Amino acid sequence: MLMRSLKPPELINGTRCVVVNCSPNVAEVEITVGAHKGKRHFIPRIPVEPTDTQLPFKFQRSQLPLRPCFAMTINKAQGLTLKCEELNVRQHVFTHVMLYVALLRIKG
Incomplete structure (x- = not known):
């Protein structure tokens, strides 16, 4: 399941898809339901910074906005x-x- 809207109206939060191919920086997914069923897209890793302002330093990590959905x-x-x-x-x-x-x- 896609956890962030990337390309409305095709790739929005909650879109169910299947990961077809996954590399270190991008995942290729195919949409499984809805009007855009069967379309393939590349999902890039997105940089994420924590919102906790109590830390004395800043750091950033990158993650795919996907979550396994059973x-x-x-x-x-x-x-x-x-x-x-x-x-x-x-x-x-x-x-x-x-x-x-x-x-x-x-x-x-």
Whole structure:
């Protein structure tokens, strides 16, 4: 799952994709869902600086804005159409509207 919007409307926060190729500075991904399904893009490493201002020094690291996604929150699923889904409601859902949104994601 893409963790940062890079190239709207194709590469936005929450886009699900598959890593096709990965090198030290760039990852090639293919979008798996939505209107841009099948398109391939190159995701570069992005420099990140910590926001903690209590450190007496500055440092910077670079990382790919990707996260392995085996599950997603109801908020991330909003706007998707899924063939099937599994809901884990062992804990209470925050509101009834969130449960309603989750159940509406399944294509009937």
